[in-house]
Amino acid sequence: MNSEKVEEGLGLVRFILVWSSLSPVFLLWAVRGVDAIADCVWIPVCLVLFALPTVLLYIFLRISRYYHNVKTITVVTAKDQREHLLTYLFAMLIPLFDANLDEVRDVTSVFIAFIFITFLFWHVRLHYMNLIFAILGYRIYTVEVKLSAASEMPARLATYAIISRRHYLPEQSPLTGYRLGGNVLVDEKNDD
Incomplete structure (x- = not known):
């Protein structure tokens, strides 16, 4: 039995990555407005909830680069999350944007639904792209990485979220990235 434990570290960075992928809803809500909450409160709160995950990810990246906190992994399989983009748009963004926000109770229930979805x-490791990172040319990949090289036992795999400017990640090859935490790496290489 393979006793090697999968250490993902804190899941906070993965949570922030998921939050940032859903953050365009807050930008749309800021534009849309609600009758139950004054614009002078609603718009700044929505803008902070839109921008904060990107700012946090950027801070984590700066700290990781400053301390040269890198990890090299060998990519077993890599999946570009763009294949799930239509599901993401139609199953998540449109219903959340289209939700009724006329009363404070409606806003509360939609916010709780947003937290539940996040x-x-x-929990199921669905990471989509941060809007700002996408504008800067980054993509996100879900990568499986072999944990052990023991030949007698089947290798255990860990899942990483890789933020990269590459158009594809070659399988069975090493990748070095800056560690943000929670098995999230930012590829050190800038392009293919």
Whole structure:
């Protein structure tokens, strides 16, 4: 029996990554507005909830680069998350944007639904792209990585979220990235 334990570290960074992928809803809500909450409160709160995950990810990246906190992994399989983009748009963004926000109770229930959806995405490791990172040319990949090289036992795999400017990640090859935490790496290499 393979006793090697999968250490993912804190899941906070993965949670922030999921939050940032859902953050465009807050930008849309800021534009849309609600009758139950004054614009002078609603718009700044929505803008902070839109921008904060990107700012946090950027801070984690700066700290990781400053301390040169890198990890090299060998990619077993890599999946570009863009294949799930339509599901993401139609199953998540449109219903959340289209939700009734006329009363404080409606806003509360939609916000609780948003937290629930974010938790589910985090728990099943569905990471989509941060809007700002996408504008800067980054993509996100879900990568499986072999944990052990023991030849007698089947190798255990760990799942990583890789943020990269590459158009594809070659399988069975090493990748070095800056560690943000929670098995999230930012590829050190800038492009293919």
